[in-house]
Amino acid sequence: MKNIIVLSRSSFLAKIQTRIAIEKIGKIFEGKVLDKFSESIGDVDKTPNAWQKHGFGIFTNSLTKELINKKVDIVIHSFKDLPVKNSSKTSFVCLERDDPRDVILIKKTSLKKKKLVIATSSPRRKYYLRLLKDYLPFQSFKATTIRGNIQTRLKKVLASNDNDGVFMAKAAIDRVFKYGEKVDKKEFKKFKNSFDKFEKIILPLSAFPSAAAQGCIAIEYRKDDLQTQRIMKKINHIASLEDCSMERKYLAKWGGGCALDIGVTIENILNKKILFAKGKDAHTNKYFNEKKYLTKINSKKTKYIFPSSLSSYQMFKRNLKDFSKKIDNKNLLLTRSEYKETDSLKKTSNLVTSGISTWKKLNRKGILINSSLDGFGENYREVQSYYKSKKTSIYKLSYEGNVFKGNYPIISHYNLIPSINEFTIDNLFTAKSFYWMSFSAFKLAIQLRPDILNHRNACGPGQTYQQISRFVSKENLNVYLNYDDFKKYELK
Numbered sequence: 001m002k003n004i005i006v007l008s009r010s011s012f013l014a015k016i017q018t019r020i021a022i023e024k025i026g027k028i029f030e031g032k033v034l035d036k037f038s039e040s041i042g043d044v045d046k047t048p049n050a051w052q053k054h055g056f057g058i059f060t061n062s063l064t065k066e067l068i069n070k071k072v073d074i075v076i077h078s079f080k081d082l083p084v085k086n087s088s089k090t091s092f093v094c095l096e097r098d099d100p101r102d103v104i105l106i107k108k109t110s111l112k113k114k115k116l117v118i119a120t121s122s123p124r125r126k127y128y129l130r131l132l133k134d135y136l137p138f139q140s141f142k143a144t145t146i147r148g149n150i151q152t153r154l155k156k157v158l159a160s161n162d163n164d165g166v167f168m169a170k171a172a173i174d175r176v177f178k179y180g181e182k183v184d185k186k187e188f189k190k191f192k193n194s195f196d197k198f199e200k201i202i203l204p205l206s207a208f209p210s211a212a213a214q215g216c217i218a219i220e221y222r223k224d225d226l227q228t229q230r231i232m233k234k235i236n237h238i239a240s241l242e243d244c245s246m247e248r249k250y251l252a253k254w255g256g257g258c259a260l261d262i263g264v265t266i267e268n269i270l271n272k273k274i275l276f277a278k279g280k281d282a283h284t285n286k287y288f289n290e291k292k293y294l295t296k297i298n299s300k301k302t303k304y305i306f307p308s309s310l311s312s313y314q315m316f317k318r319n320l321k322d323f324s325k326k327i328d329n330k331n332l333l334l335t336r337s338e339y340k341e342t343d344s345l346k347k348t349s350n351l352v353t354s355g356i357s358t359w360k361k362l363n364r365k366g367i368l369i370n371s372s373l374d375g376f377g378e379n380y381r382e383v384q385s386y387y388k389s390k391k392t393s394i395y396k397l398s399y400e401g402n403v404f405k406g407n408y409p410i411i412s413h414y415n416l417i418p419s420i421n422e423f424t425i426d427n428l429f430t431a432k433s434f435y436w437m438s439f440s441a442f443k444l445a446i447q448l449r450p451d452i453l454n455h456r457n458a459c460g461p462g463q464t465y466q467q468i469s470r471f472v473s474k475e476n477l478n479v480y481l482n483y484d485d486f487k488k489y490e491l492k
Contacts, residue, residue, distance in 0.1 A: 003032040004228065007063055007072040010037035011149040012187045013172055016179045017217050018076045024095060024235045036072060038063060064090060067220060073228050075220040079213035079244055082220075084252045091229075092220040093236035094244060098171035099381055100215035100265050101205050102128075104136075105198035107157065110164035111368075114139040119146035119157055120167035124279060127261035128167075128208050135359060136201065137366045150176065151187060154194035170202060171215035177386050200387045202371035204356045206291070206481070209263035209276040212251040213244035243273070246294075250275065255282025266294065269376050270461045270479050293485075297478060300456060301492040306431035310483060312423040315441045319415040324400070331388050333373075333396040333408055337361035340413065349389040354378075354462075355482075375481050377462025378406045404439065406463050416440055420448075435459065435486040439467040446471070458486050 004025065008018040015037065022033050060082055063075045068089050079094055086092065102125065110116060116138050118129055126143040133140070144163060146153055150172055157163045173195070180188035219235075221228045243266040250264045254277075262279030273294040280287050307313035320340040331350040337358050345351065345367050353359040355375035362369055370387065373380045383394065396408035399416045420428075428449055433456040436442040442464075446452050458478040459465050469477055480486040 002227070003034055004029065004074065004231070005034050005036055005072045006074050006076060007036045007038060007066055008076040009063070012180070012184060012191075013150055013176065014076070016175050016183050017078070019179055019183055020175070021074075021076050021095065021217060021219055025231065028234050029231055038066065064220060067222060070222070073221065073225065074232070077218045077220060079216035079218035080211040082213070082218055084248050086220075089223060090220050091223050092218045093232045094213075094219065094241045095217045095235065096237040097216040097240040097244065098174055100210045100267075101170045101381075102203045102208055102210055102214075103168050103170045103173060104132075104165055104201045104203065105154070105157075105168060105195070106165035106201065107163075108197060108199055111199060113164060115142070116140070116164040117142045117144050117162055118165045118167060119144050119153065119163045121145050121147050122167065122211070123261040124211060124263050125167040127279065128203075128263075131207070135203070135207070135356075135363055135369070137363055137368055151191050151194065154191065154198075158194055158197060165198070169210070169214055173386075174384065177384070195386070199368070200370060201368075202383070202387065204359065204372045204374045205265055205267055206276050206374050207278075207356055209265040209278055212247035212262075212264045214265070216240055216244050218244075239268075243268070246275075250277060254279070254288075267376070269380075269481070270465065271295070272479060274481070291481075291485075293489075297489055298475070299478065299489045300433070301490060302432040302456075303492045304430050304432045305487065305491050306427050306434045307424065307483075308427050308431070309423075312421070313427075314419060314421045314424055315444055317417045317419040318399070319417055321400070321412070321414060323397075324412045325395075327395070327397075327411065329389075330411075331383070331392060331394040332411075333378075333394050334358055334362065334369075335396065335398055336414075337365075338414075339397075342367070349392075350383065350387065350394075352383060352394065357482075373462075375460055377460070377465065378408070379462070399440075404463055404467060406466075418444055420444075432456065433458070433490045435480070435483055435490075436464060436468060437483065439464050442468055442471075456490070458490065 006018060006022060008014045018035055025033050060077050064087055066072050067075050068087065118141055120126060120143060129141040129143050146156060146166065150168060153166050157166045176191055180191060219232055221232050247264045247266055251262060254262055260282055264277040266273055266275050275292040275294055277290040320338060322340060327344055328347050329349050332348055333352045333354065335354045342365055350370045353369055353372045356372055359369045359372050371383055394408050395411045397413050398410050399414050400412040402410055428445060434452060436459040453471055457468065457472045457476055458480055459468055460481060461479050465479060
């Protein structure tokens with residue numbers, strides 16, 4: 001059996017990705033796997049307008065050419081860098097996808113500024129900077145172009161008085177922390193020392209979808225190399241390939257490549273595929289914002305939903321109280337935006353919100369949020385220790401008496417007092433389909449109207465779903481990310 005020669009770019013991150021791929025191949029291949037590194041056109045040409053000069057495939061085409069010329073057997077790519085239309089002579093598989101989200105790193109020395117300059121070479125990320133005022137408590141954001149590997153970009157921003165932060169792919173950071181020290185201790189130390197000087201903000205995927213196939217490593221091979229093809233198919237992660245391929249199809253529909261300001265990502269929530277897309281259609285030059293449930297929803301439309309209106313809906317009053325524990329320097333999960341001691345939140349280490357509505361409300365109060373569960377539930381991607389200032393547990397701020405702790409210990413800050421208004425009572429007894437924003441509301445409602453259990457019910461993913469699914473059959477329980485989605489699919 002012949003050796004397999006692997007080609008990749010020569011950057012620190014590319015070497016890490018190559019190591020990940022080689023480890024996978026080594027588990028099923030008995031021969032030697034030899035690595036080879038080369039610079040792409042994008043690595044050589046570091047000018048700001050390199051995208052315009054060289055077009056799509058700036059980081060991949062020269063490596064693919066080596067593969068086609070049979071100088072190597074496979075090439076390792078960041079999947080997002082591959083042209084939407086690949087060579088007719090090659091094909092590719094991919095490894096299991098890592099976290100696709102973007103991260104903004106802001107210099108700690110810049111946190112008191114009102115106006116920030118964020119470095120990025122991505123048109124998509126430059127477009128997103130125009131949307132950040134709703135999420136970060138600064139007056140404005142300006143983009144400046146930056147090129148280079150991840151260590152270089154951090155170093156450039158730290159050395160510059162003009163730049164306050166930088167955009168990065170979270171998967172790249174995660175891989176450096178997981179494998180970087182094994183690949184190059186010196187480079188890893190440099191990266192970590194720089195990384196620790198930044199405040200980290202993980203952007204919510206629903207509002208800031210990533211580049212198509214971001215977070216996925218692709219392995220390209222020749223179609224006529226049957227031996228290598230058999231090996232590649234054994235390490236292929238089919239679900240990740242399907243999602244990334246579909247994202248690329250949507251990108252192509254809008255005229256795209258990674259040089260355009262389009263984000264498109266598929267997320268899997270409780271076995272439901274949901275597509276998030278945002279950007280400028282290259283064909284129409286119009287901006288769009290799309291969310292699509294790709295998995296078929298078993299809905300039965302009705303004229304009578306609960307709640308029929310959020311503005312008139314009330315089942316509880318919340319009596320705000322002091323925090324049951326000190327929250328200084330703690331990592332916190334925030335499920336609501338109302339607090340008796342709002343200023344105390346500014347003294348914490350790391351703030352995560354349950355959804356982006358809470359994020360935006362707290363941002364208007366001048367509170368810097370670090371990440372969000374995005375309404376996807378408490379089992380959604382955990383915040384790794386290197387994003388926290390203090391490597392301690394995350395505490396959930398919730399109501400007094402909440403026995404459903406989930407993944408986090410609870411710090412209470414309000415009491416729930418049943419207080420159903422007349423409109424809600426009438427709505428409750430006429431409705432045929434119900435959306436629950438909390439298990440507390442569901443529990444109170446079925447005490448008043450037990451036959452709700454036999455009707456159509458829906459809620460968001462997470463603790464509410466976990467609790468309600470104990471009482472309602474799967475056939476009668478749908479998952480929607482929010483009330484607006486429920487209304488769209490269930491209201492006739």
